Amino acid sequence: MGKSILEFKGIGKRFPGVQALDQVSFSLNEGEVLALIGENGAGKSTLMKCLTGANRPDDGSIILFGKEYTYLTPKEAKELGISIVYQEFNLIPDLPVVENIFIGNLPCNGFIVDDKEMLKRAQAVFDDFNVKIDPRAKLSTLSPAMMQIVEIAKAISLNCRILILDEPTAPLTESETEILFTIINKAKQRGVSVIYISHRMEEIFRICDRAVILRDGQYIAERNMKDTNRAELIKLMIGREIDSYYPEHVSVAQEEVVMEVKHLWGNGCRDISFCLHKGEILGIAGLVGAGRTELLSVLFCDAPKERGEMILRGNVFRGKKPWDAIKKGISLLPEDRKVRGLLLDKSILINMTLAAIKKYCHMGVIDEKTERETAQSYCSTFGIKSASLQKEAKYLSGGNQQKVIIAKWLDTDSDIFLFDEPTRGIDVGAKHEIYELIHSLADEGKSLIVVSSEFEELIGIADRILVMSEGEMMGSVEKTDFNKELLLDMASGKR
């Protein structure tokens, strides 16, 4: 193992009302991939902001390349070779790839940008990574994985020594994640140290050398990956044991078919047929671009269907708009809850009752008392921990945000739930709660379709899994045959 290049010494950071970091000390070695793990709010992001200069620590110091700093400015951090890649990309979609890489750092002859030099250097980085990206292509034509790689290339072009990856695989599929891992290994060979923040345990075990665990702003422990296991890390992260990662659940699927889709075409979906039973949790697996989200849009009448039939409880459903679907008891938990699921600036209350607000109205006027009481009862049944119903949705944790959306649909008396990536970007403890919630919905006789990019998650919670590839249904896998390799094979186009 290389020598230590970075050391946090007793870092503390207070925000009004919270001690975000408290006496955090650990070090990072040269050419090491270090996992920084902890639940949301554990202080990972705050600590990384201290390193990139976005936050100024209140106590302690940072030793970088043998020199001690009480704080860093963003400029110093950049000059010392610290780069961070966020899960939301910091790139400009309309510019070519190459300009995105060198923006802010354009190679110039006097006033004139040296295009050739720029192209040559970009190409060299991509060749080194062994990925095929045309540096002249417009960024917006790239897949999320390729954009991620461009972000990393940008960091490398700045002669980065410490690369921070914050949830880098959240938007990526499993095959794209492989590409990312190859690149991390390449960077490692160049002597770049990587701090890897992720909620996905299997990835951490594959790519990282060592893990540092934070909880409630404090340093809890560190483990070499080869000396630990998933259960131990989860226990350290949440401070208690989770009985098993995926809660036990006996399928309650009944014979009764609540939704039948026959030869459905539209929005990129091609000839989709399947049945959804009462009380069933039906997983849909596939890679990004397989058409899973698109299929849910068609089912929810948010995208037009060109051909085919949808039969709900024995009757042909000819809805044209989302409100038709909602009237028939269908609901959608969208993929990106912050952009499509919630009014972030509005309160928990307003978000919860938005879809069924007319229920509370007499002559158009809202009965606020009943509304508040209902919302309050959802908060207590779901364990939404918030001081007040008036709290704005943006201040809630990811898990609580999802619960608010689920409550919204229970309020419309939905019984067919379409869940698109319900646990994306949510910490381990909250994921567990969402799984339990999904199971309890099924127990109540609701039917669920769950789309997820994590095969393991679907295997853990679904009763049956449909696999899609390029808009087509590749087949259906029963619970007894669940197996990751099989799903991956089918998702990549093998029948």
Add this chain to the structure above:
Amino acid sequence: MKTMDRFISKYSAQIILVLLIVFFSLECRGRFFTADNMITIVRQVTTMGIAALGVSFLMITGNLDFSVGAIYALVGVMTTLLYTAGGMNIYLAMLISFVCGTLLSCFTCFVSITFKIPRLVTSLAMNMAMGGIAYLISGSKTLYGLPETIKWLGQGYIWKIPISMIFLVILALIVSFILKKTFFGRYMFAVGGNPDVARLSGINVNKVNYIASMICGALVSLSGLISMSRTFCGSPSAGGSLSADVISAAVLGGVSIMGGTGKTSGLMTGVLIMGVLSVGLNMMGMLTNPQQIFKGIMLLLAIILDSRSKRLAASAS
């Protein structure tokens, strides 16, 4: 310190209004803060206030409209022409103009929705076209010859209170009630806050936009009629800078240009700020052109404050 900050950001419009009144009172040595002058200000702002109530429906649903000034002028010109040249009953003429103004606002909405063009752009084109019509049919002249019977609307009093002001207060209360207490208010905030979320929650976004446009058109047309009655003529230039003034007032009062937020109390304060400014600056002897510069700067500041508070809120999350 924290509570102080919150107080200031919550009541910024009210604070600005008080500061302006104090400033003009000192500057004009007692001539400003008099009962008569306050009535003058309120009378001046009633038509603008009613138009602003209408525009607030659009702004809350996330639309900026620069054509309300043209509707405002067109309604007055049309009524006067229908009465003087067409020989029509004055109330029928007013009703027809009112309906036309309302429909024109709906038409702007129709174009925006059908061709997926931001309302800002559509309304600029509509403003030119409707302004053109107002000048064309009036022959670019101010039209006189209205009957005495309509004076009550813009110039009448009940117990020394201008009737138009009573209109404003009643309408403001109704609008405030709609925004706060009805599902339609919730729908508007949802559509302005995030149309995707609104649609996926089963809200008919287009329908909400049409209704908001209709209400806006109706309120602006009403204010145009009141203004016609007060000035007792139909003038193609009546709209003037109304569109921009109303948006300034709304933004000053905390109605976001991004949509999704706004309160009637803030809106009315914003309207009063604009009224105090123009009366105060007049008293100080400032001419119209420098006043325009001043108002332009005010709007700029208001927009900067608006986007800053949005960003502050975003960074807090």
